[in-house]
Amino acid sequence: MIRVNNLTxxxxxxxxxxxxxxxxxxxEFIALLGPSGSGKTxxxxxxxxxxxxxxxxxxxxxxxVSGLSVRDRQVGxxxxxxxxxxxxxxxxxxxxxxxxxxxxRPPKREIEARAQELLRLVQLDGLGKxxxxxLSGGQxxxxxxARALAIEPKLLxxxxxxxxxxxxxxxxxxxxxxxxHRQMGLTxxxxxxxxxxxxxxxxxxxxxxxxxxxxxxxxxxxxMEPATPFVSHFVGETNHLPDGLHVxxxxxxxxxxxGEAVLVDNVFRKGGVWRVEGVLSGxxxxxxxxxxxxxxxxxxxxxxxxxxLRSKSFGG
Amino acid sequence: xTSLSLSRGRWRQPSVLPGFxxxxxxxxIWLSLIVLIPLxxxxxxxxxxxxxxxxxxxxxxxxxxxxxxxxxxxxxxxxVNVVFGLLIAWVLVRYSFxxxxxxxxxxxxxxxxxxxxxxxxxxxxxxxxxxxGQFLDPLGVKVAFTxxxxxxxxxxxxxxxxxxxxEPVLADMGLEVEEAAATLGxxxxxxxxxxxxxxxxxxxxxxxxxxxxxxxxxxxxxxxxSGNMPGKTEIAPLLIVTQLEQYAYxxxxxxxxxxxxxSFAILLLLNGYQTLRRxxxxx
Amino acid sequence: MSIHRSTxxxxxxxxxxxxxxxxxLAFFLLLPLIAVFGEALKQGIGGFANAVTDPDAQSAIRLTxxxxxxxxxxxxVFGVAASWxxxxxxxxxxxxxxxxxxxxxxxxxxxxxxxxxxxxxxxxYLGPWLADHGIRVIFAVPGILLATIFIxxxxxxxxLIPLMQEQGRADEEAALSLGASGWQTFWRVTLPNIRWGLLxxxxxxxxxxxxxxxxxxxxxxxxxxxxxxxxxxxxxxYNEYNFVGAFAVASLLxxxxxxxxxxxxxxxxxxxLHSGAKH
Numbered sequence: 001m002i003r004v005n006n007l008t009x010x011x012x013x014x015x016x017x018x019x020x021x022x023x024x025x026x027x028e029f030i031a032l033l034g035p036s037g038s039g040k041t042x043x044x045x046x047x048x049x050x051x052x053x054x055x056x057x058x059x060x061x062x063x064x065v066s067g068l069s070v071r072d073r074q075v076g077x078x079x080x081x082x083x084x085x086x087x088x089x090x091x092x093x094x095x096x097x098x099x100x101x102x103x104x105r106p107p108k109r110e111i112e113a114r115a116q117e118l119l120r121l122v123q124l125d126g127l128g129k130x131x132x133x134x135l136s137g138g139q140x141x142x143x144x145x146a147r148a149l150a151i152e153p154k155l156l157x158x159x160x161x162x163x164x165x166x167x168x169x170x171x172x173x174x175x176x177x178x179x180x181h182r183q184m185g186l187t188x189x190x191x192x193x194x195x196x197x198x199x200x201x202x203x204x205x206x207x208x209x210x211x212x213x214x215x216x217x218x219x220x221x222x223x224m225e226p227a228t229p230f231v232s233h234f235v236g237e238t239n240h241l242p243d244g245l246h247v248x249x250x251x252x253x254x255x256x257x258x259g260e261a262v263l264v265d266n267v268f269r270k271g272g273v274w275r276v277e278g279v280l281s282g283x284x285x286x287x288x289x290x291x292x293x294x295x296x297x298x299x300x301x302x303x304x305x306x307x308x309l310r311s312k313s314f315g316g
Numbered sequence: 317x318t319s320l321s322l323s324r325g326r327w328r329q330p331s332v333l334p335g336f337x338x339x340x341x342x343x344x345i346w347l348s349l350i351v352l353i354p355l356x357x358x359x360x361x362x363x364x365x366x367x368x369x370x371x372x373x374x375x376x377x378x379x380x381x382x383x384x385x386x387x388x389x390x391x392x393x394x395x396v397n398v399v400f401g402l403l404i405a406w407v408l409v410r411y412s413f414x415x416x417x418x419x420x421x422x423x424x425x426x427x428x429x430x431x432x433x434x435x436x437x438x439x440x441x442x443x444x445x446x447x448x449g450q451f452l453d454p455l456g457v458k459v460a461f462t463x464x465x466x467x468x469x470x471x472x473x474x475x476x477x478x479x480x481x482x483e484p485v486l487a488d489m490g491l492e493v494e495e496a497a498a499t500l501g502x503x504x505x506x507x508x509x510x511x512x513x514x515x516x517x518x519x520x521x522x523x524x525x526x527x528x529x530x531x532x533x534x535x536x537x538x539x540x541x542s543g544n545m546p547g548k549t550e551i552a553p554l555l556i557v558t559q560l561e562q563y564a565y566x567x568x569x570x571x572x573x574x575x576x577x578x579s580f581a582i583l584l585l586l587n588g589y590q591t592l593r594r595x596x597x598x599x
Numbered sequence: 600m601s602i603h604r605s606t607x608x609x610x611x612x613x614x615x616x617x618x619x620x621x622x623x624l625a626f627f628l629l630l631p632l633i634a635v636f637g638e639a640l641k642q643g644i645g646g647f648a649n650a651v652t653d654p655d656a657q658s659a660i661r662l663t664x665x666x667x668x669x670x671x672x673x674x675x676v677f678g679v680a681a682s683w684x685x686x687x688x689x690x691x692x693x694x695x696x697x698x699x700x701x702x703x704x705x706x707x708x709x710x711x712x713x714x715x716x717x718x719x720x721x722x723x724y725l726g727p728w729l730a731d732h733g734i735r736v737i738f739a740v741p742g743i744l745l746a747t748i749f750i751x752x753x754x755x756x757x758x759l760i761p762l763m764q765e766q767g768r769a770d771e772e773a774a775l776s777l778g779a780s781g782w783q784t785f786w787r788v789t790l791p792n793i794r795w796g797l798l799x800x801x802x803x804x805x806x807x808x809x810x811x812x813x814x815x816x817x818x819x820x821x822x823x824x825x826x827x828x829x830x831x832x833x834x835x836x837y838n839e840y841n842f843v844g845a846f847a848v849a850s851l852l853x854x855x856x857x858x859x860x861x862x863x864x865x866x867x868x869x870x871x872l873h874s875g876a877k878h
Contacts, residue, residue, distance in 0.1 A: 048776060050332050050772050051332070052330045069332060069775070070775045070776050071778050071779070073776075076776075077776040081769065085770060085774075085791075086791075086792065087791040096779070097777035100774070100777065100778055100779040100783045101778060102780070147777065148777075328689060328691065329688070329689040331687070331768075332772065332775060333781070335683060335781050336688050338680070339681070339683040340684040340690075342676070342680040343680050343696070343700075346680075347677075350745070350752055351702055351703060351752060352699065354714040354718055355702070355714055357714055357724060358710070358717065360724075404623065407617050407620040411613055419624060421864040422624060422628055422629065422860070423624070424863065425628050425856065428810075428855075428856035428863075429632070429810070429853060430809070430810025430812060430830050430833075430849075431708075431810070431812050431830075432812040432831075432833050432834055433849040433853055434631055436849060437631035438631055440634050440638055440842075441630055441634050468627075471627055472631065475628070504608060532707070533706065533709070534707070534813075535707065535812065536708070536813050536816075540837065556707075556710065557817060565716075565720075565722050568713055572713050576710060579705045579707070582705070583705050
């Protein structure tokens with residue numbers, strides 16, 4: 001189990017982490033979600049031992065590891081741009097962690113066999129003799145993962161694991177990583193700025209902003225019960241209705257009477273729904289509404305009345 | 317060890333990479349022993365001379381003539397190099413022609429060729445009976461043993477500074493801005509003077525300043541071709557050597573101090589200029 | 600008048616510009632190079648061989664090789680250490696350190712020699728103490744070494760600092776997170792990453808170390824067979840009107856320059872180091 005207690009970190013005079021506390025259960029898959037500058041990567045790097053906190057502690061199985069160097073923490077870290085060693089083959093990259101061991105370094109043949117095994121696990125068997133420059137982005141990502149797994153980490157940390165990949169590869173790799181996690185059950189934390197990624201993969205999501213944890217919860221809780229206006233905005237789409245009501249586009253429906261008047265500006269098909277863009281007559285705020293594609297679409301220029309099915313209030 | 321609490325005004329960010337103490341220590345000690353302490357002796361010695369002695373030695377008529385010659389020829393050579401260095405960089409970046417790679421490599425020759433070798437070669441070429449000198453002499457043009465010869469040697473020395481400083485900027489500029497200028501109706505000459513030249517001007521200035529600074533201090537390639545007549549073709553570095561040979565250590569020190577101050581001033585101005593530009597361009 | 604692309608010049612203009620550039624390079628760079636070899640071989644291969652095998656020339660060659668063999672590795676170790684400290688850490692005063700490392704580039708070679716005379720010469724600050732202990736620095740090999748190290752001080756660091764800054768710290772962090780020690784990380788990850796840049800810097804450093812004239816001239820004392828490096832030997836022969844001899848030794852140095860240029864270009868083309876002109 002990983003526990004982070006009251007972590008604080010400053011760069012020069014800027015606070016990047018403020019009083020962060022978090023606990024991760026064995027086998028959990030955790031997402032640190034936030035915009036750039038939210039401190040999520042710094043938190044990940046402190047847990048890894050790549051960065052040092054100013055205050056607070058990091059406990060692994062109840063033991064404070066703050067004084068341990070990254071070498072001794074036994075964490076697998078997958079870097080954003082993979083940081084593969086260019087002058088080594090894929091197999092040498094994967095075997096690196098075993099080959100630098102001072103004590104119980106396995107014999108060469110065993111390291112090679114282990115590298116092959118891991119490459120099979122990440123579905124790259126047969127590519128061991130290639131160099132990183134000869135691989136695609138998705139393949140490099142999996143080599144980086146295999147390399148991190150080779151040291152049999154107690155904890156796997158991934159920094160923006162899909163950040164540098166194009167959309168299609170990203171989606172495939174996401175599915176694959178989720179399956180791999182299920183199969184191995186290794187406690188894992190990954191950093192992302194992509195809410196979809198976080199909601200799809202993680203058991204629990206930690207939403208961060210400006211060095212503070214805004215909410216910790218399951219994807220369902222984060223989406224349905226955002227704890228703060230920031231979470232409501234950052235995760236999913238949100239409309240501002242008067243009286244501090246936050247409503248998702250699909251939680252609005254058209255009513256004959258009552259509700260709020262909306263002047264329709266534009267209507268287009270978005271997947272299985274009509275997306276209606278309009279302006280709230282009262283406040284002039286822009287509103288987005290998703291309507292069942294089976295129902296007739298309102299015409300631009302028309303005024304409709306909408307009412308929330310469910311909403312979240314954050315005061316005035 | 318709960319907290320590795322460090323004071324806020326810390327001097328360096330903590331890092332997991334080991335070896336800062338070792339590498340920083342080695343760097344600073346080696347830098348101090350080889351560069352800083354020896355350089356400091358010049359100023360120490362100057363300070364010990366007293367102001368009037370310093371002025372007498374550092375600004376004598378002979379010294380002033382030497383500065384004029386050194387700075388004048390270095391500036392002249394620098395200007396020639398700005399024009400031709402830009403032309404060569406332009407040709408190397410923009411056009412393709414047979415042997416381009418070899419020509420590109422040849423530009424660095426002055427960096428690689430020992431200055432004394434360049435000096436005797438240039439003298440042989442431009443002496444009155446030399447390869448080129450024999451044609452210039454009947455025309456009344458004397459190159460070797462005149463300020464013109466010194467300028468030619470400094471053109472040789474300074475050329476790569478300008479080419480190598482302009483080349484990457486020109487290459488990075490890309491054709492898009494020029495295409496944009498063309499779509500807006502600019503002619504080729506307008507595009508060059510209003511778009512290209514302003515973009516590469518900082519690189520040109522940097523190249524000129526580096527060539528100039530190098531030219532002012534240059535010794536090996538110049539002394540053979542210069543003739544070394546006091547007051548006429550005696551460059552400042554040669555005057556230092558002459559003073560040293562006469563055991564006039566104070567004289568040598570005073571002249572060296574003046575030259576050092578000028579070089580450092582150029583370096584500072586250049587750094588300041590580049591910082592200012594970076595800030596303004598937000599890059 | 601034909602239509603041409605808006606981002607280049609007319610063909611005739613192009614050819615003219617290329618020709619002017621080539622003519623300038625031929626006159627100012629190529630001709631001196633040809634002159635060196637031409638003059639060296641003026642009296643045939645025999646005259647060249649005599650000059651090069653002369654005992655004084657031989658001892659100058661030996662001294663030059665020795666000076667380079669000592670000063671280049673020292674500055675290489677310094678260069679790697681300084682680049683590591685500067686590129687892998689954040690600390691205050693970093694840009695000052697970078698400026699100070701470049702300082703020797705803006706000092707006249709003659710002044711570079713002078714500072715060591717002022718420090719170690721007979722009238723220098725440490726001169727009397729050295730004389731009492733029978734140590735000679737000026738007009739001896741140690742002085743030549745010091746001046747050469749000063750002159751070539753920035754070369755390696757200057758190549759490596761931008762390269763290592765661009766490469767960042769992720770590779771080293773990855774190696775550490777996989778359990779490597781500091782030295783393992785350096786030898787197995789960092790050094791392979793910078794090897795071509797390092798070689799490049801060492802090449803330039805070596806060319807300058809072997810060819811340095813002004814600084815060495817001030818501290819050497821020109822003692823034939825003892826403190827005469829190759830460039831100094833060229834000067835002596837030239838001033839004695841032994842032109843064939845001077846150019847013969849000079850042609851060896853020119854050959855070194857050519858080898859350096861070729862090796863440098865190969866590195867640039869193959870490893871995309873400093874390719875000023877993108878092709």
